Amino acid sequence: MAVYTDISEEELGSFLDHYGIGELLSFKGIAEGVENTNYMMHTSAGPYFLTLYEKRTDRNDLPFFLGLMRHLATKGVRCPQPVMRDDGEMVGELAGRPAAIVTYLEGMWPRRPNVEHCRAVGMALAQMHLAGEDFGMERVNSLSIGDWRPLWEKSRGQAEEVEPGLIAEAEAELAFLEANWPSGLPRGVIHADLFPDNVLFLAGKPGLIDFYFACSDFLVYDLAICLNAWCFEKDHSFNLTKGMALLRGYGFVRPLSAAEIAALPILARGAAMRFMLTRLYDWINTPPGSLVVKKDPTEYLRRMRFHRGVGSASAYGLADHRADA
Amino acid sequence: MAVYTDISEEELGSFLDHYGIGELLSFKGIAEGVENTNYMMHTSAGPYFLTLYEKRTDRNDLPFFLGLMRHLATKGVRCPQPVMRDDGEMVGELAGRPAAIVTYLEGMWPRRPNVEHCRAVGMALAQMHLAGEDFGMERVNSLSIGDWRPLWEKSRGQAEEVEPGLIAEAEAELAFLEANWPSGLPRGVIHADLFPDNVLFLAGKPGLIDFYFACSDFLVYDLAICLNAWCFEKDHSFNLTKGMALLRGYGFVRPLSAAEIAALPILARGAAMRFMLTRLYDWINTPPGSLVVKKDPTEYLRRMRFHRGVGSASAYGLADHRADA
Numbered sequence: 102m103a104v105y106t107d108i109s110e111e112e113l114g115s116f117l118d119h120y121g122i123g124e125l126l127s128f129k130g131i132a133e134g135v136e137n138t139n140y141m142m143h144t145s146a147g148p149y150f151l152t153l154y155e156k157r158t159d160r161n162d163l164p165f166f167l168g169l170m171r172h173l174a175t176k177g178v179r180c181p182q183p184v185m186r187d188d189g190e191m192v193g194e195l196a197g198r199p200a201a202i203v204t205y206l207e208g209m210w211p212r213r214p215n216v217e218h219c220r221a222v223g224m225a226l227a228q229m230h231l232a233g234e235d236f237g238m239e240r241v242n243s244l245s246i247g248d249w250r251p252l253w254e255k256s257r258g259q260a261e262e263v264e265p266g267l268i269a270e271a272e273a274e275l276a277f278l279e280a281n282w283p284s285g286l287p288r289g290v291i292h293a294d295l296f297p298d299n300v301l302f303l304a305g306k307p308g309l310i311d312f313y314f315a316c317s318d319f320l321v322y323d324l325a326i327c328l329n330a331w332c333f334e335k336d337h338s339f340n341l342t343k344g345m346a347l348l349r350g351y352g353f354v355r356p357l358s359a360a361e362i363a364a365l366p367i368l369a370r371g372a373a374m375r376f377m378l379t380r381l382y383d384w385i386n387t388p389p390g391s392l393v394v395k396k397d398p399t400e401y402l403r404r405m406r407f408h409r410g411v412g413s414a415s416a417y418g419l420a421d422h423r424a425d426a
Numbered sequence: 427m428a429v430y431t432d433i434s435e436e437e438l439g440s441f442l443d444h445y446g447i448g449e450l451l452s453f454k455g456i457a458e459g460v461e462n463t464n465y466m467m468h469t470s471a472g473p474y475f476l477t478l479y480e481k482r483t484d485r486n487d488l489p490f491f492l493g494l495m496r497h498l499a500t501k502g503v504r505c506p507q508p509v510m511r512d513d514g515e516m517v518g519e520l521a522g523r524p525a526a527i528v529t530y531l532e533g534m535w536p537r538r539p540n541v542e543h544c545r546a547v548g549m550a551l552a553q554m555h556l557a558g559e560d561f562g563m564e565r566v567n568s569l570s571i572g573d574w575r576p577l578w579e580k581s582r583g584q585a586e587e588v589e590p591g592l593i594a595e596a597e598a599e600l601a602f603l604e605a606n607w608p609s610g611l612p613r614g615v616i617h618a619d620l621f622p623d624n625v626l627f628l629a630g631k632p633g634l635i636d637f638y639f640a641c642s643d644f645l646v647y648d649l650a651i652c653l654n655a656w657c658f659e660k661d662h663s664f665n666l667t668k669g670m671a672l673l674r675g676y677g678f679v680r681p682l683s684a685a686e687i688a689a690l691p692i693l694a695r696g697a698a699m700r701f702m703l704t705r706l707y708d709w710i711n712t713p714p715g716s717l718v719v720k721k722d723p724t725e726y727l728r729r730m731r732f733h734r735g736v737g738s739a740s741a742y743g744l745a746d747h748r749a750d751a
Contacts, residue, residue, distance in 0.1 A: 109537035110627075126532040126628065129466055130457035141454055141466055143473065143532060207451040207468060212434035302435075303451065 106138045106153045108196050113142075113151075116195045119186045120202060122146040133298065135394075136313060138198075141205070148205035150181060153198040158313055160192070160199045165240045166312045167191040167201055169233070169290060176232035178225075179308035181206045206308045208301025218307075219331050219343040222300055223350025225307040226292065226327060230320045230355055233290030242293065242316040244375055246282045250275055256381045263384060264399055271377075274405060278371050283319070283364040290315060291323035296330040321361040324351055325368035328417055329376065329404050337403040345418030357419075365414040373408055377401035431463045431478045433521050438467075438476075441520045444511045445527060447471040458623065460719075461638060463523075466530070473530035475506060478523040483638055485517070485524045490565045491637045492516040492526055494558070494615060501557035503550075504633035506531045531633045533626025543632075544656050544668040547625055548675025550632040551617065551652060555645045555680055558615030567618065567641040569700055571607045575600055581706045588709060589724055596702075599730060603696050608644070608689040615640060616648035621655040646686040649676055650693035653742055654701065654729050662728040670743030682744075690739040698733055702726035 110125065117125055123145035131139040138153040154160060167183040171191070174182040181203035183191040192199050211218045244252075253271060260267040292299075294314040301308045324347070332343040351357070357365075380398035387395050411417070435450070442450055448470035456464040463478040479485060492508040496516070499507040506528035508516040517524050536543045569577075578596060585592040617624075619639040626633045649672070657668040676682070682690075705723035712720050736742070 107537065110534040111538075125534070127530075127534060127626065132455035132457045148468070148473075205452075209435040209450070209452060212432065213436075301452065 105155050106196050106198060112196055116193060119193055120184055122149060122184060150203045150205050153195055153200045162240060163192050163199060165238050166315055168238055169236055169315055170312055172236045173229060173232050178229055178232050181310060206301055206310060208303035208308050210298045210301055214297050214331050216342050216346045220346040220350035221307045222327060222331060223347040224354050225309060226295060226323060227351045227354035229292060229309060230289055236290050240316045242318045245318060246278060246371060249374055249378055252378045252382060256385050259385045263381060264402060274374060278374060281367055286319040286321060286361055286364055288317060289320050291318045291320060295327050321357060321364060322368045325365060325372040328369050329372050333404060339407055341418050348417060348419050362414045362419060365417060366408060366411045370405055370408040373401045373405035377405060430480050431521050431523060437521055441518060444518055445509055447474060447509060475528045475530050478520055478525045487565060488517050488524060490563050491640055493563055494561055494640055495637055497561045498554060498557050503554055503557050506635060531626055531635060533628035533633050535623045535626055539622050539656050541667050541671045545671040545675035546632045547652060547656060548672040549679050550634060551620060551648060552676045552679035554617060554634060555614055561615050565641045567643045570643060571603060571696060574699055574703055577703045577707060581710050584710045588706060589727060599699060603699060606692055611644040611646060611686055611689055613642060614645050616643045616645060620652050646682060646689060647693045650690060650697040653694050654697050658729055664732055666743050673742060673744050687739045687744060690742060691733060691736045695730055695733040698726045698730035702730060
């Protein structure tokens, strides 16, 4: 929930002078999103989405994020498309911040994802991975295995206040992940944050938004993130039917290799660690008066514990392909 | 900044079954507004605005507020129009809250109101007052002179922490206002909260929104509220040119009587008191983790002090009509 930067009609009007999208009719700050400031905008040419990038988004990464959306849209992936400026750029400056306009994507994110949503998002993720194959740019994942320990060290001092015993548990898990993290899996562009609020469904068809964590990494790691994000119930139990639907939807579009299947449990543990750590950091470091709703890190601790008990990908619903087969 | 109540596509879809406004395409929580939960909604019939009324809005008042908007719209006042349900009602229930849909009003509220905005809002306020003359309903102003002392008592204990000396100053002012509050002025429907963020300008034409403080009171008290809300600079100085523009704009459409002109200074003091008191109450009683941005009560204390030094309405820019003339 975030509008960090208020803008005036005059500022926005001058900004829009560099776009060919008609006259400004209205703009309203959007409560969704925690990283950047987002406005829904109506112009005489239709609805658009305006984002002002706040400090947690590195402006040097914007050509990657926006270039990716553009690339994916031309490949038929349903996602917002950056609107070009009259200088040929996709990023301008507004209220002292980098800012971009993208087309407005209709659709609703599922507050209570069901099996059909999981199947559809699995397919959409695989389509995105295939569409990204010939995207020419790379971006290092700044929240991958090598980044977790430094992030953990920033929260370690207060970790026991959040969950007694967390220091021992997290450090054993980090050591395991560091010792066993896979290598050599198929790589490509991943979304890296495909939670339900980043998938807008319209008449059953998913559209992907918020590519601001996208990066180059193992493709199947993206699927492991989705397993965490889509297939657990509010009581933190794993829903096997949803897991099956997600994995089958993905595999229908892009079949997983045996190595990818074998790596799924540890990647799911890693994905749970990644979200536990960023939530823990925010939990500890977000000032009480902040406008951001803090997300509970222990939700991902619970998922991590579940994944620790998983022997092979069959536990996630890939019954036909045992990791040891 | 407020989305207090999240809703699902399924809930909203069922709610929309009672309206003839097409298929739901998207909805996004709006960051503006502090009292209720607001969503911007796109349907196949166009854009709409959905409000869920939270606890500070009394559901018994909704027929007044929505009926007024409907009445004003039919009289040519640019304002949102409630959409009727298939049962002939304007209010339904969504996520356990009273909820209504209104037409979406294009336009932008001025972050830095200028003289022309003040003139236009003066005219629009007077037009609203005239259009409200034959509106059949009444609603007691629950934030008028008789309500200020009980409200003050709820904050008094912590008032000195906000501004040293506030107890003596506020109580002297309350005593003066209670002893000198006018009577017999022309009454009617007032907006009672016409701040810049409640006026959406499109091509210079103002549109009025957020009628959820509207009530029956002295018409010129509404103008006194606007003097406070529109004609002070960020440094809390009074801008006489803006005052003149506001008052002349109003008087051009609905000339003020001598009694109304004479009452303007004390009504302006009262209006400053009213906003000082509600802000003070919120300042003290809003929990630190709240999503609402607290507004500084001392801004209105400063305005109150300015108004105390005003001898007649000429100080606000009504040069031709001295109160003692």
